[in-house]
Amino acid sequence: MVGTPAAADVKLDVKNLAIHYGDTCALRDTSFQIRKNEIFGIIGPANSGKTSFLRAINRMDMFDDNMRIDGEILLDGTEVRNWRNVYALRRRVGVVFPLPVGLPLSIYDNVALSPRLAGTRKKADLDVIVERCLTRAALWDEVKDRLNSLGSLLSGGQQQRLTIARALSQQPDLLLLDEFSIAVDPVTTMRIEDVLKELREEMTIILVTNLVQQARRLADRTAFFLTGECVEVAETEDLFTGAVSDQRTSDYVEGRFG
Amino acid sequence: MFEATELNAQHARTEKLYRILFGLMAVLLILPVITILTVLVVRGGPAISFEFLFSEPINGMTEGGIFPALVGTIWLVSVALVASVPIGVAAAIYLSEYAPKNWLTRAINLAIINLAGVPSIVHALFGVGAFVLFFNFGTSILAASLTLAIMTLPVVIVATRESLQAVPQAFREACWSMGATRWQTIRHVVLPNSVSGILTGVILEVSRTAGETAPIMFTGATLFLPFLPETVFDQTMALSLHLFTVSTQVPNVPEEVQYGTALVLIGLVLSMNAVSIGVRTYLRGKKKW
Amino acid sequence: MAHNAGALDRRDTAWYVDKAVEWLVFIGGISAIIFIVGIFVFIGKEGFGFILGRFDFAEFFFSPRWTPTSLTNATYGALALIVGTASVTGFAMLVSVPFSLGAAIYIAEFATGKRRETLKVLIEMLAAIPSVVWGFIGLSLMNPLIISVFNVPLGLNVLNAGIILGLMAAPIMTTIAEDALKAVPDGYREAAEALGATRWQVIRQVVLPAAKNGLVAAVLLGVGRGFGETMAVLMATGHSINIPSSIFDPVRALTATIATELGETAEGSEHYQALFALGILLFAVTFVINLTADLFVRGIKDK
Incomplete structure (x- = not known):
């Protein structure tokens, strides 16, 4: 039901991916492709392996002795574990994890840190980046008068958006969003969702969400993960109109469990 | 009921x-x-008077002041800090930020425990064997300070490691996920948030170093010297050794001079300690996350 | 477009700086091992000449005659020095262990809030007093006090040095013991209290047994501290080679012997090497004590 796209259109190619924490299997034998400039939704109940999948892309397994990855994840055709400079890989992949972490730096420095590390030194350039990223994350209006206060002392919802701004400041070409709207009010969520639609022109976005309707609003295609298994990958509309190959998918989408 | x-x-x-x-x-x-x-x-x-603090001992140390000893202690402590703080901070950064859980890390931790536990007189013997004789620094401030530096190294390492580990792991992960290297993360996020903790450790080390006597007795400090040291290759008097001298080595030193010397030494040591405790308490009240 | 990834995947300055820093701090880390090995090597270098040559096992450990300066018949019997160190350390522990553990129990289980903080700060202050000041206290405060209270001719003896050493070893014992008590999970206490046990019953029957290993480590570290102390025992023991028959007898400790005699020996002489041999003995004993204490401490953490 999903044709194989031309190799040049594939952003992320997942082949037989399996993730274990010790003896516990978090994700097993998963294969699918994510295309350039699409929003790829991943839905599923808790403990389905969604977050583990994102951590594997970003090579965060390096900091967790317990985490083991088998199979392949090809980013632009190169296996992520073969990158010689893992930091360059992570700079290209922006991540927003569900528990927002504002760094104990000023709000300005939170967003300016990544450009600075990448070599941007001029204050004027940094100002532009900081304002653009905070605006896109729908946070600028709330913090523009106190850019020097600590990012780690913002409210949960604000820290969440600060994390989004920080991810955008990396100018990534792959953006991983994990439950980004968990602590954000509905109106602001809508504003960020509009921004994501625009960002699709610049980057590929993987959107992990518990909110089935959010996936429906945003994602071009959606995968359904269930207890470590990738049950289905389909055009989002097909998923919601019942054109699914597995009964469990429509059961979940229609709210019969989850 | x-x-x-x-x-x-x-x-x-x-x-x-x-x-x-x-x-x-x-x-x-x-x-x-x-x-x-x-x-x-x-x-x-x-x-205690201006004269006591700022004049030389005279008449076989029965009169006059403690100035050369005071200056000598400052020399010894400063050179020891220059040697031990960089090594200690580096070791703590390694243990807290880089070290894998393996036998080598355990060996390092054991070595630190033992450096802190080896008797001070054994450190003195090491100072004589290594710095005075083998490296041929002679009995000098350099040899004495290096001996002190190695002896008090655990103080810096333990305090620094503790304050580095007080920075939550989530900050590091957030920084790494952005593509910052380990060092960039340490430099921009971890160190700025632990520098005051490191400072308390350094102050504590000053306090320890200033009070030590045995390690400097044969490596660089002398009972009496009529002039102030000019380079690290000179010998020097020291406050701690001076207290030993006036209370056991020289006859007929007035009690007042002995107690005065002891008071200055303990005042120096305890005030440093108090500063360290004060900074720590202040920091505990000041939350950054 | 696959070349895209390759072009960006360059090891840049930041990558090399990171690697360089990793090596640099690694050197800092292993320096601790280098220093401890260095201590052993350099003391051994001076002391093994004695151990392999002049050293006589029976004389060293069983003769109380330490007469290295005798021109006709220099003997190196360390028994009196070992007994001196042991008697002072033993007496110190006798005085200090109950109080230190009692204080630790009070701080960990009874005291709260400001009182607890104040006590901890004061104990930290106790730890900060330099050993030469303790020696001075023994010499000028305790000495006359002991003479007048016990009506003895000399106040510099096992009693004096033992009390001083006990006070010096108390902070480390209290701190480690308190850590061990704090490490006992609150769940244990709550479970026992739910059964109607009083606080003391909880402490004696639940907390103390659970913290046993840590308490042993605390005492061991206290022993290590007392065993290696130099200036205070040099100044407060009376410094005379003697196997004591009561706590009012003066003694001489291993550490103090090195401290007084090293300055008067010629480098490389038999006497000089013998002092380094005493150093090896001190190093070895404290090494074993620290190692054992560490094993006990790790015992707590593994639980």
């Missing part, structure tokens, strides 16, 4: 008894400190 209350009352009484008993033991440990400080202040206080 009545019996239960009776039993409760009895429990409450024994409870109180034990509380008082153990409290008394704690107080009995504390009491000597307060007594000692009081006696030192009462007997040594009258000796």
